[in-house]
Amino acid sequence: MFKKNFSPLKSFRLVLRPLQTKDLPAIFSYRNDKQVAQYQSWTEVTQFELSSLIEEQATLSLGKPGEWVMFGIALKLTDELIGDCALCINTEDPRQLELGITLARQAQGKGYAKEAIDAIVTYIFKHSTIERVVMITNLANERCLKLLKNLQLKQTEDAMGFKGARADRNLYGLKTDETLYAITHEEWLLREYLSS
Numbered sequence: 001m002f003k004k005n006f007s008p009l010k011s012f013r014l015v016l017r018p019l020q021t022k023d024l025p026a027i028f029s030y031r032n033d034k035q036v037a038q039y040q041s042w043t044e045v046t047q048f049e050l051s052s053l054i055e056e057q058a059t060l061s062l063g064k065p066g067e068w069v070m071f072g073i074a075l076k077l078t079d080e081l082i083g084d085c086a087l088c089i090n091t092e093d094p095r096q097l098e099l100g101i102t103l104a105r106q107a108q109g110k111g112y113a114k115e116a117i118d119a120i121v122t123y124i125f126k127h128s129t130i131e132r133v134v135m136i137t138n139l140a141n142e143r144c145l146k147l148l149k150n151l152q153l154k155q156t157e158d159a160m161g162f163k164g165a166r167a168d169r170n171l172y173g174l175k176t177d178e179t180l181y182a183i184t185h186e187e188w189l190l191r192e193y194l195s196s
Contacts, residue, residue, distance in 0.1 A: 010076060011119040014112060019054045019072045019084065026081040027054075030104035039141040040102060063128075066091040073103070073116050082107035085120060095131040097124060113147055121151075125188050132184050139177040152191050153181035 008017040019027070024047065030036050031045050053070070062069045066088065073083040083103035090096040099120060103113055117135075124130050135153060137144040148155075183191075 009119050011115045015074045015076050016071045023081040039138040065089040065094050097130045098134050125185050134182040148181040153183045156182050
């Protein structure tokens with residue numbers, strides 16, 4: 001699956017690294033921010049749940065289908081945690097990997113998400129046999145939709161039922177439709193070639 005174990009990835013401003021105990025206050029803060037959680041699968045988390053999550057993640061290695069592996073997104077200069085990303089190889093098709101990302105509110109709108117996703121996708125396609133990376137977002141999350149298009153991921157299919165909702169709107173009146181964006185290894189190679 002992966003040709004080598006994950007080691008911290010460095011981009012221009014960021015480091016993607018394993019989560020650490022010292023990250024607990026930052027994760028607790030942004031994961032309990034209703035604005036951050038609005039389009040995520042959770043609503044709120046406890047410190048105990050997050051502490052257990054960090055301990056569990058330390059035992060996981062990237063590459064086992066069906067297992068979500070998380071990494072912290074930290075500022076390179078200060079190592080301040082500003083978000084996290086999670087990767088999961090599809091159990092039915094191990095050539096496909098799903099990627100999710102969460103950023104603290106104060107880190108949004110600064111290009112960090114684009115920088116982090118670009119670094120992860122590049123790592124995946126260079127160091128694994130993964131042929132397709134997918135990301136799922138809510139159709140009402142306009143900023144994320146714009147980001148995924150900017151990254152040249154292509155919309156491929158829609159799915160209903162965000163956060164268990166069956167109607168097309170949730171309690172806040174927002175559409176609950178989700179959509180899937182993807183980029184293949186071949187598309188990524190072409191993108192890299194055209195941008196060089």
